[in-house]
Amino acid sequence: MSQDLLLEVGTEEIPAGYLPPALAQLHERIKAVLQSERLAYADICTFATPRRIVLHVAKVAEKQEDIVQEIQGPAKRVAFDDAGQPTKAAIGFAKGKGVTVEDLEIKETEKGEYVTLQQKISGKTTLEIMTHALPEVLLNLNFPKTMRWDDSGITFTRPIRWLMCLFGETVVPLKLGRLTAGNITYGHRFMSPEPKTIENVDYYWAVMKESYVILNPKERRHRIHKMLDEAAERHQGKLVPNEDLIDTVTYLVEFPSVVTGKFDPKFLNLPDKIIIAALDEHQKCFAVTDEHGKLKPLFLNIIGSNPEYKSRVIAGNERVLAARLEDANFFFTEDTKTPLATKVERLKGVTFQADLGSVYEKMERIQSLGQTIAERCDANPEWVSRAALLCKADLVTLMVGEKEYAKLQGYIGMEYALKDGENPVVAKAINEHYMPRFADDTLPETLPGAIISIADKIDTIVGCFGVGLVPSGSQDPYALRRQATGVIRILLDREFEIRLSDLVQWASTLLHPKFKAKADTVQAQVIDFLQQRLETILTNLGFAYDEVDATLASDFNTVHDALKRVRAVSEFRQHPDFEALITGFKRVVNILKNAEVANNPDENLFTEESERRLFKALVAVEKNIGNLVKTKDYPQILKQLVMLRTPIDTLFDEVMVMAEDEAVRENRLRLLARVRQVFTQVADFSRIVIS
Amino acid sequence: MDFQSIIFNLQQYWADYGCIIRQPYDLEMGAGTFHPATFLWALGEKEWKTAYVQPSRRPKDGRYGENPNRMQHFFQYQVLLKPSPDDIQDLYLNSLRELGVEVDKHDVRFIEDDWESPTLGAWGLGWQVWLDGIEISQFTYFQQVAGFDLNPISVELTYGLERIAMYIQNVDDFKKIKWVGNFTYGDVYFDPEYEHSTYNFEVADTAMLFNLFDMYERETQRLLALEQEHPLIHPAYEMTMKCSHLFNLLDARGAISVTERVRFIGRVRNLARKVARAYVGYQQQVAA
Numbered sequence: 015m016s017q018d019l020l021l022e023v024g025t026e027e028i029p030a031g032y033l034p035p036a037l038a039q040l041h042e043r044i045k046a047v048l049q050s051e052r053l054a055y056a057d058i059c060t061f062a063t064p065r066r067i068v069l070h071v072a073k074v075a076e077k078q079e080d081i082v083q084e085i086q087g088p089a090k091r092v093a094f095d096d097a098g099q100p101t102k103a104a105i106g107f108a109k110g111k112g113v114t115v116e117d118l119e120i121k122e123t124e125k126g127e128y129v130t131l132q133q134k135i136s137g138k139t140t141l142e143i144m145t146h147a148l149p150e151v152l153l154n155l156n157f158p159k160t161m162r163w164d165d166s167g168i169t170f171t172r173p174i175r176w177l178m179c180l181f182g183e184t185v186v187p188l189k190l191g192r193l194t195a196g197n198i199t200y201g202h203r204f205m206s207p208e209p210k211t212i213e214n215v216d217y218y219w220a221v222m223k224e225s226y227v228i229l230n231p232k233e234r235r236h237r238i239h240k241m242l243d244e245a246a247e248r249h250q251g252k253l254v255p256n257e258d259l260i261d262t263v264t265y266l267v268e269f270p271s272v273v274t275g276k277f278d279p280k281f282l283n284l285p286d287k288i289i290i291a292a293l294d295e296h297q298k299c300f301a302v303t304d305e306h307g308k309l310k311p312l313f314l315n316i317i318g319s320n321p322e323y324k325s326r327v328i329a330g331n332e333r334v335l336a337a338r339l340e341d342a343n344f345f346f347t348e349d350t351k352t353p354l355a356t357k358v359e360r361l362k363g364v365t366f367q368a369d370l371g372s373v374y375e376k377m378e379r380i381q382s383l384g385q386t387i388a389e390r391c392d393a394n395p396e397w398v399s400r401a402a403l404l405c406k407a408d409l410v411t412l413m414v415g416e417k418e419y420a421k422l423q424g425y426i427g428m429e430y431a432l433k434d435g436e437n438p439v440v441a442k443a444i445n446e447h448y449m450p451r452f453a454d455d456t457l458p459e460t461l462p463g464a465i466i467s468i469a470d471k472i473d474t475i476v477g478c479f480g481v482g483l484v485p486s487g488s489q490d491p492y493a494l495r496r497q498a499t500g501v502i503r504i505l506l507d508r509e510f511e512i513r514l515s516d517l518v519q520w521a522s523t524l525l526h527p528k529f530k531a532k533a534d535t536v537q538a539q540v541i542d543f544l545q546q547r548l549e550t551i552l553t554n555l556g557f558a559y560d561e562v563d564a565t566l567a568s569d570f571n572t573v574h575d576a577l578k579r580v581r582a583v584s585e586f587r588q589h590p591d592f593e594a595l596i597t598g599f600k601r602v603v604n605i606l607k608n609a610e611v612a613n614n615p616d617e618n619l620f621t622e623e624s625e626r627r628l629f630k631a632l633v634a635v636e637k638n639i640g641n642l643v644k645t646k647d648y649p650q651i652l653k654q655l656v657m658l659r660t661p662i663d664t665l666f667d668e669v670m671v672m673a674e675d676e677a678v679r680e681n682r683l684r685l686l687a688r689v690r691q692v693f694t695q696v697a698d699f700s701r702i703v704i705s
Numbered sequence: 706m707d708f709q710s711i712i713f714n715l716q717q718y719w720a721d722y723g724c725i726i727r728q729p730y731d732l733e734m735g736a737g738t739f740h741p742a743t744f745l746w747a748l749g750e751k752e753w754k755t756a757y758v759q760p761s762r763r764p765k766d767g768r769y770g771e772n773p774n775r776m777q778h779f780f781q782y783q784v785l786l787k788p789s790p791d792d793i794q795d796l797y798l799n800s801l802r803e804l805g806v807e808v809d810k811h812d813v814r815f816i817e818d819d820w821e822s823p824t825l826g827a828w829g830l831g832w833q834v835w836l837d838g839i840e841i842s843q844f845t846y847f848q849q850v851a852g853f854d855l856n857p858i859s860v861e862l863t864y865g866l867e868r869i870a871m872y873i874q875n876v877d878d879f880k881k882i883k884w885v886g887n888f889t890y891g892d893v894y895f896d897p898e899y900e901h902s903t904y905n906f907e908v909a910d911t912a913m914l915f916n917l918f919d920m921y922e923r924e925t926q927r928l929l930a931l932e933q934e935h936p937l938i939h940p941a942y943e944m945t946m947k948c949s950h951l952f953n954l955l956d957a958r959g960a961i962s963v964t965e966r967v968r969f970i971g972r973v974r975n976l977a978r979k980v981a982r983a984y985v986g987y988q989q990q991v992a993a
Contacts, residue, residue, distance in 0.1 A: 026794055027832060029817035064815075159819060161830040162858050163789055163846050172830065173846070175791065204809040266814065297838055315838070323810035330811070330837025333877055337774050 016054070016073040017182030018215040019140070021148060022199055024176035027064040030265035032171055033231075036155050037062055040069060043151045051143050052078050061229040063268040065203065068229055070215060074181070078137025085111065087129035090120050104129060141181050145188045148179065152190060166191030176200065183214050201225025202268055205320050226269040235264040238316055241272040242300055249274065251302040251310050259294050266298070267318030275299075275332045279311040281339040284346055285429040287422055288413065292338045295418045297331065342419070345412040353434040354427060358403060360410040367492075369481040370528055376473060377406050379524045383469040384462075386520050391461070391510050394439075398462045401443035404431055405466055408444075424448040450500050457507050464504050468517070471497040476521040479543070480529035480536045498547040505573045506551075513571040514544050545570050552577065557584050560703045567698040575646060582648030583697050591656050596699050598662040602686045603700040605671055611680065613688035619681040624668045628661035629685055636692060648696055655693060662689065706805055708870050708884045712758055715782050715864065718803045719756035722796065724784065727757040732943060733950040736761050737783030737863055738822060741942060746785065747850050747859045748981060749988045753787040758866070762950065764957035767902035770895045773878035774868075777901050777957075778894065782864035789846060789860035797834070797844065797862055804873060812837050820845045824949050824973040826852045826981075829861070841868045851981030911960040914951050918969075921947040925976045929983055938984050945976040 028036075037060040048055050048071070056073035087093065093104035100115045108115045111131055121130045157171035164173075168191040177195035179186040188195045198209045199221065206225035212218045219229075228234045238260055246253040263270070281289060286309055293299040299313040315331055317324075361374035370376070381402040388398040408427035413419050419426065428445035432438065439460050446463025447470055449455055458464040478484070478492050485494050505512065518540045526533040548570055552562040557580050565580040586592060620626050635654045642651045665671075671686070673679045693699055706714070720726050730740045737759035738744060746753050759781050767777030790796065794815075798808050815832035820843060822828070831845035843863040847855050867890070870882045880891030921944045928941040952969050955961050961969055 027815035027817075031817075159830055161846055161848055162856075163860075164791070165788065165857055173789075173791075204813070266816070317812040318814065319812040320810060326810065327812045327837045329875075330839050330872065334838045336877070340773075 015076050016056075017076060017140070017184075018180075019055075019069070019071040019074050019144060019186075020178075020180045020212075020215045020218055021069040021186075021195075022176075022178040022218075023067040023152060023174055024178070024200065025065055025067065025170070025174050026172045028062075028067075028172050028265075030064070030262045032157050033062045033064075033067075033265045034261075036067065036157060036171075037231075039155050040067065040151065043154070044069060044071065047143075047147045047151060048074070051147070052137075053140055053143070062231060062265065063227060063229065063234075064266060065268060066227075066229075074140055077139045078143070080134060080136045083133050083135055085131045085133055086121075086123070087118065087131060089125075090127035090129060093118075093129045107131075141184060141186055144179075144181065144186050148186070148188050149190045164192060178212060180212060180214060180218075202227055205269070228269060231264055234267070234270055235260060238264060238270050238272075241270065241316070242314055245272045245274050245314050246302045249302060249310065249312055251304055251312065253314070254290065254301040254303055254309075256294060256300060259298060259300065263298060263316040267316060269318055270316050271318075271321035271324075273315050273317055273324050273328050273331070275313050275315065275328045275335065277311050277313065277332065277335055277339055281343060282309060282311060284339070284342055285426070287425050288342050288346070288419060288429075289339065291419055291422060292335065292342055296338065297335055299331070299335070341416075342413070345416060345419075349411040349413055350430060350433055354404055354407045354430045354436075355434070357407045357410050361406055364409055367477070367481070367483075369530070370477045370525075373406050373409060376470075376477075377402065379473050379521070380405065380466060380469045382524055383473060383520055384465050387465045387469060387510075387512065387517075388462075390512055391465070391508070393461045393465055397437060397440050397443070398465050400437070401440045401447070401462045402466050402469070404436070404440070405444050405447045405470070450503060452496070453499075457504055461508075464508055468501050468504055469521075471501045472517050472521045473525070475501075475543070476518055476536065476540050477525050477528070479540050480522070480525055480531065480533075482530050484539070484543075494543075495547065498544055499551060502544070502548055502551055502573055506577055509574040511572065514548075514573065515541055515571050518544070548573055548576065552580055557581075558587075560701055561587070561697075564697040564699055564701040567701055568694050568696065578646055579648050579696050582652055583699075583702075585649060586652040587702075589652075589656065591659050593704055594663070595656060595659045596702050596704055598659060598666070599690075599693055599699045600704075601666055602662065602689050606683060606686055606690060609683050609687075611683045611687045613684055613691055615681050615684040615688065619677055620685075621673075621678055622665075622669050624661070624665045625682065625685060628658070628665050628689070631658055631661045632685075632689060632692065639692070639695075643695060651696060655696075658689065658692075706870075706873050707886075708866070708882050708890060710885075711804055711866060711870055711873065712780075712782065714803050715800060716756065718800050719784055722754070724754040724756040724786075727755050729757060729759050732946050733762045734759065734946055735763055735824075735949065735953060736822075737781040738825065738827070738861065739946055739949070740783065741939065743783060743785045743859075743861065744825060744827075744850065744977075745938075745942065745981070745984050747787060747847055747855060747861075748853060748985055750857065751787075752857075753785065753859070756782070756784045759783050762953070764901070764905040764953050767898065767905050767957070769902040770880065770891075770898035773880075776867070776879060776894070776898055777905060778897065779879075780866040782866050784862040784864075785859055786862075787859035788857035793860050793862075797842070800862075801836075804869065806836065806873065808836075815844065816840075818843065823970050824952070825850065825977050826974045831860075836872060839868060839872055841865055841872065851978045853981060853985065905954060905957045909954055909958050911955060911958055914955050914958070914960070918948055918951040918955070921945075921951065922972060922976065925980070929979050936983050936987055938980060938987060941976075941983070942980045945973065945980055948976060949973050 040060045041058055044058055054075040055071050059070045061068040087107040088103040093101055095101055104115055107129060108118055111133060113131060118129050118131055120127055153168060160169040160171050162169050174190060174193060177190060177193050178197060178199045179188055179195035180197060185197050186195055197212050199212055200207060200209055202225055210221050212221060222229050242253050289309060290301045293301050293313050299315045302310045302312045302314065304310055317327055361377060362372050364373040366373045366376045381399055384398045384402045385395060388395050404427060408414050408423055408430060411426060413426050414423050424445045428441045431441035431444055439462060443460050443463035443466055446458035446460055447466040449458050449467055458467050474492060475494050475497055478494055483492060518537050522533050522537050529536055545566060549562055549566060553559055561580055561583045565576055565583055570576050615629065635657055638654050639651045671682045716726055727742045740759055742755045760778060761781050762778050764777050766775050768775045801808050814835040816835055818833040820829050820831060827850040829845040829847040833840045834842040834844055845861045847859045847861060849855060867879045867882060871879060874883055876882060880889060880895055882890035884890050884893055925941050925944040928937045931937060952973055
């Protein structure tokens with residue numbers, strides 16, 4: 015027989031972001047308990063609202079199966095005397111196990127004959143197991159923060175106020191702190207607060223439904239999404255998508271409904287993102303646009319209270335929002351009284367980092383570095399210079415100084431620059447120089463934006479390394495890994511012909527007076543760091559580790575070239591001759607390992623036909639790939655290399671490379687060194703792992 | 706309901722619950738938490754229920770009385786219950802009902818907000834309470850004060866009296882809050898708001914304030930170092946509160962750089978910690 019297990023942990027409001035990971039953990043841990051306790055079951059489900067965490071396991075066996083356990087006792091020669099009569103040892107053993115000597119058996123083991131007992135252990139009941147296992151599982155859930163609230167000594171993320179736990183129709187009397195589980199639950203805090211006795215799982219679902227609690231977060235989320243879309247439509251608008259906020263509000267309410275509020279259209283002169291930040295950052299409301307994507311003076315809010323009384327709720331929300339927008343409007347008006355350019359001077363008073371000086375100094379370095387980069391990629395030097403000058407100026411505006419708008423840095427600079435009549439490309443570059451802001455963020459669209467983004471980031475990386483702020487393990491307070499990834503992603507995207515080592519060198523030239531270590535040591539460290547980031551990026555793109563390793567060992571400095579090569583290597587791996595060719599190449603590399611040789615063999619010193627054949631093939635390949643190298647057509651280059659396969663193999667089969675005659679030997683090594691050279695233009699194939 | 710009736714109702718409600726109604730502390734402080742009835746009495750094992758109004762000052766928040774929601778001087782209604790009762794959320798909601806707020810017909814939400822006071826070395830977990838989107842209270846289960854783990858746990862409720870009054874009276878500016886009869890909040894507090902804002906931002910003598918900070922800091926240290934049977938904990942704590950307020954004034958005046966800021970907070974926290982240590986030590990000594 016099996017029964018359903020149901021657990022409801024009633025809590026005070028748990029933070030929205032804590033719940034989804036907690037549910038996943040609860041699922042995993044219950045699964046582990048059921049498995050280790052050998053309890054069969056059909057399905058595990060977990061649900062949560064801000065006020066309850068619910069576990070449902072369908073069709074759990076009522077008890078563990080009985081098992082027979084073999085227990086070894088004393089050796090036969092000790093347990094029975096010569097007459098075959100049991101000794102004290104046998105009697106004692108049987109007594110200890112609660113059986114008689116007749117129940118004992120003799121079994122042959124590696125160490126001789128021993129007394130054994132086949133003891134039947136009856137399985138524990140699920141009720142008994144769960145009474146002890148569930149509290150343990152609950153108390154071991156990981157939350158970002160936990161607390162105490164009474165003198166029981168238990169900790170949880172917020173106070174637990176009731177426990178309801180049933181196995182079938184029987185209460186599981188588990189204890190947690192001062193609480194013992196019963197069969198009582200409560201509905202929505204305001205719409206159905208009275209206690210309700212639950213008889214079984216099906217009854218529980220029905221009661222929750224009637225009590226204004228939608229248990230399943232998926233269902234709540236779906237409803238919320240639908241409500242928001244429909245409300246936007248009712249106002250001839252479209253919801254501004256914000257999936258993260260929908261996730262949050264899903265866990266803020268037990269019974270969602272939507273309200274629509276208005277704000278004064280005069281605030282629409284504020285930049286869109288500022289309005290949206292005022293709506294969602296603090297008030298957790300949603301914005302609506304018209305069919306042209308223009309914001310409407312409307313907001314949508316998901317509330318968890320009785321939908322019958324919406325009007326006062328709306329009035330309250332409108333008032334808070336009006337105050338917030340009024341604040342933002344004040345900042346905007348004050349900030350735009352003087353042009354953005356006049357604020358640059360004040361960056362002298364803003365510290366970038368204690369050892370690296372002010373943001374003003376950083377801006378000057380970005381400008382200088384930006385110029386150097388711009389020269390190499392045909393960018394308009396004036397735009398780059400202007401954008402660099404202005405890129406940090408919004409840090410001293412009132413708007414960015416306010417906590418809830420701080421994350422709009424860059425965007426606010428752009429909006430103010432546009433208002434000042436700056437060139438639109440310059441304005442856009444101000445916003446884009448922070449890109450990519452996170453792992454999958456988009457890259458700058460404008461060329462000046464891309465250039466300043468690289469300059470800003472490489473300046474931060476080299477500067478931090480220079481003053482000893484090197485990321486280690488999980489410690490990376492200046493997000494240098496993210497910034498390095500940003501630099502490389504932009505270089506890949508733009509295919510700039512700029513070497514990483516040059517970038518580091520240029521930044522170092524501007525920064526080295528501030529360094530606490532020798533400039534060349536710092537540069538070497540940074541280059542190594544960048545190479546590691548590139549390695550990670552390429553492996554994340556799906557290339558095998560050895561392909562990346564081989565490619566970067568040949569050269570990593572021009573990143574888009576490295577990408578082309580690793581792509582070619584990876585495709586080349588499918589070629590039928592690949593393994594054989596690489597095996598041959600590895601022999602070439604091995605034999606050259608300790609040899610210091612030039613790569614110009616003398617044809618007259620060849621003694622064997624196979625040497626001549628290889629040389630001929632090599633010269634032909636070199637000639638063929640001459641142009642391919644210029645156009646970086648690596649797939650074609652690799653196809654050419656295949657032609658060397660047979661000549662290499664034949665050489666090794668027929669010729670003793672390490673000939674006695676020194677001149678002949680040296681000449682053969684020179685031939686192979688030249689073979690090696692032609693391969694390593696693409697990658698150091700000796701690093702490819704062959705099964 | 707006028708402003709003073711809101712206070713009367715809260716006083717009565719919490720007195721009926723069994724709180725001792727304390728009076729405001731007569732020193733400048735940033736929040737009701739600084740009152741010894743909370744800061745010191747949350748420490749130690751004795752049961753303790755108290756409620757009081759505390760005028761609070763945050764010099765940086767001054768807006769010359771112009772901003773409808775921000776003032777450098779405002780009132781908190783503070784409740785501290787030790788140990789925290791199991792039905793504390795209901796007790797709190799009932800107190801709102803007592804103010805005529807029909808909580809069942811409004812959107813009341815407990816929004817995660819973990820409270821921390823770097824100057825007091827105190828933290829707790831809890832929420833901001835939203836009423837139709839307006840933050841009206843702070844609700845915190847104290848976990849540590851002055852670096853001490855608390856046992857039993859106290860729960861602290863802090864009502865923003867002006868916010869609640871604006872909500873109940875349906876006015877959109879603190880100056881329009883009806884205090885009583887024909888008196889508005891603005892009648893009583895506009896001039897002080899304007900004058901203090903001017904003082905805090907423009908006129909305060911920073912050299913004097915720095916000097917005072919050092920003096921009060923030294924005095925705290927001196928008092929705590931006195932070797933006597935009954936240590937002068939409360940006077941020492943007053944000097945610490947003085948330092949905290951002086952720091953806030955200097956901060957508002959823009960006299961403290963970002964790096965110095967951290968150092969100043971550390972100095973106040975260090976004093977608060979020493980006072981708390983002396984208090985706990987003395988309580989244990991008396992109990993023994």
